[in-house]
Amino acid sequence: MMPPRTLASAAAREPDPSRRNNLSLLTSLVHHHGVLSRAQLTRHTGLNRSTVGTLIGQLVTLGLVYETAPAGEGQVGRPSPNVHPSPSVAALAVNPEVDAVTIGLVSLGGKVQKKIRFDTERIPSAREAVNIASAVIAGMRSELDTSYRITGIGMAVPGLVNRDDGVVRHAPHLGWRNEPVARMLSEATGYPCQAANDASLGAEAELIFGAGAGQGNLIYLNGGASGIGGGIISDGQLLRGASGYAGEIGHTFVRSGGKSCHCGATGCLETEVSQSRLLELAGLSRGDTADLEKALATSSSAEVNDEVARQLMFLDIALRNAVNIFNPEAIVLDGFLGTLYALAPESVDGVLLSQAMDGPAGQVKIYRAALGSDLMMIGAAELAFTPFLADPAGLGTTTRTAPAAG
Amino acid sequence: MMPPRTLASAAAREPDPSRRNNLSLLTSLVHHHGVLSRAQLTRHTGLNRSTVGTLIGQLVTLGLVYETAPAGEGQVGRPSPNVHPSPSVAALAVNPEVDAVTIGLVSLGGKVQKKIRFDTERIPSAREAVNIASAVIAGMRSELDTSYRITGIGMAVPGLVNRDDGVVRHAPHLGWRNEPVARMLSEATGYPCQAANDASLGAEAELIFGAGAGQGNLIYLNGGASGIGGGIISDGQLLRGASGYAGEIGHTFVRSGGKSCHCGATGCLETEVSQSRLLELAGLSRGDTADLEKALATSSSAEVNDEVARQLMFLDIALRNAVNIFNPEAIVLDGFLGTLYALAPESVDGVLLSQAMDGPAGQVKIYRAALGSDLMMIGAAELAFTPFLADPAGLGTTTRTAPAAG
DNA sequence: GCAGAATTGTTCTAGACCCAAACATATTAT
């Protein structure tokens, strides 16, 4: 009879929860900070330095981090080596939009190694978006297999996404309904895949690497061609809600008797504050946020100014609500909402201070987004990094399954 | 030379984080469920049954739980003894209101052992409220010292409370501003004291013991004589925000050009939906929620019905916003908001389903609050139980300091 | 330059803790 556990299989034994937890802590710190000395890691974790030594040794052996010679300057005492995230550990990111599908490769530490934008003639269907993504990934396959260890694929979708099963419940601007995109892409590529709302992932990216770095409570609002999306971080955690739908600040009520919205209600922020109306008034029949920013900075039309003031007023109402409800440290405005804010920052700050409640309003700061076009890639990749970071030593176990034929 | 750690002092050594975490897990489970068999605890925690045996043994020795003979019915196999929270472990609860200060004694498991309502002639000042509370507690002192182990005092205040330092930033209906009530009561009684917003604590109480039991995401809204308070639970955690001010759903914007509110804005839920206006229209010059419920159930006045419909409309808007932003599983309505809801539940449910977004609206359920008048006591006590539950074995270390003279 | 202080890596040991296995116990099913 075979003994229940041979020596060979013992190598794959999973570690104690305590060890897993500590490895997770260290890996996450390195991922979020980019570089940290071993001494800094010791202080951040509160672990003994002998323990940190052992753990880092294991992470180096696993190829998840590497150490470099200490800079050796300024400090008294023996210099501490720097610990870096391994660039060969990476996640794939996919972001379907109305006019393109962008695929990215993001390595540990949040560095975007590759970004490929595939412009589409028309709005892509879910099947088309999956096909485009899997084709691009197939093209990178040999490089991925030789030079990277891929933790999985994260997909950032502009719409309501059930985070548990990766089904897009409704993406109005893409015209998708009940599309199981995570499963589709997973079957097409063989990589584990997860999907979430794009603005939620943007919030996470800005929290970890961007304007809100270090804050525990922030609200991220993104205004784009297809409306306003939002993500909320509370106590360092993204608000998910029962099914991962949380964060739809774009559908905050801001006006009695306002226009009716595709969501079924009236007077939503998204219908009253829109980029397309601003573009129109600025005389830009077609254009994106960058064009708008230029046009508004130079425009002196009263009509444009009135519309800007009107939209700012509604934005103020939504922000006031959000501040009262969440008491955040920071609000990060991205896309054309950042543009709007930049036109009258003192006014927005002032209205917020006077209209929101005493306590919460006093400490909130408004920022423009910092990560630019890499944001969605970083956020989507984070979706694939999260399970890896929870159990870094278990990476080898989630092997890629064979992709479906066809 | 003395050795660095004598045998005598070794007895007070603190356990490993792992042990502390497991003890915390078990104690919390017993506290929240009231009674659980050891077998159930084994399943819930995922720990080995030998480990659970050791841990329960330690908790019994510490006097935090006790075991009773198994019921012995139905199940195959050896019966598993029941584990109960010790009623001698308790927290004090204090709830100042405009017309009274209520002091309670709540034992582990959320059982209210005592509740003393001290009616005041006029609105109590912070100092008066503290004096009343400390006097009542002084009266119970001998009983507390002999029969209970007190984890601390929790204070539920109707207003903005900074949870970190226990300072009431602003309680408009009490007329308090920047009152360090937690420190005041702690100095007066010698017990550690924490303070928080009353509705936030109500939300936690309803989550753990009441209508939302078992849910991870719920919104609690309470309507009383002094306005509308709210608390939000996300992923099993109360939303605190940067300073513990989060949850002010009462100041959601629901009406353009609405009345101005004491908070500085206009069109707040709290100004448009108010108990006092309903009482007035119902012909009750003075009265509370119970009176209102009776009056509305029998009233056939068109004026009253119109006002009810109007208030329900605004409540709908606030609920729609909240559902879009939080994607909760449950909304719990307390006070006169529960009364309002009971007048037309299908209508509210229907409006919510059509006005809120597809995904989040589909799964939310609205409940009336379940805990009644014990709610505030249980919620406030939870504030004092939380640090205890995080480290149950450390209870003995937080000894009461000598109360200030006077 | 050189001695001393300061800080951190490294090695070794011991203690805490959890799990698994074997055994014991109590109840239901046949």
Add this chain to the structure above:
DNA sequence: ATAATATGTTTGGGTCTAGAACAATTCTGC
């Protein structure tokens, strides 16, 4: 009554972390 099932109890082993002692490396003061 006997078997099956579920659970408490005891014991031994392996993992993991902290702590102490020592080594390494840099800065400071003279």
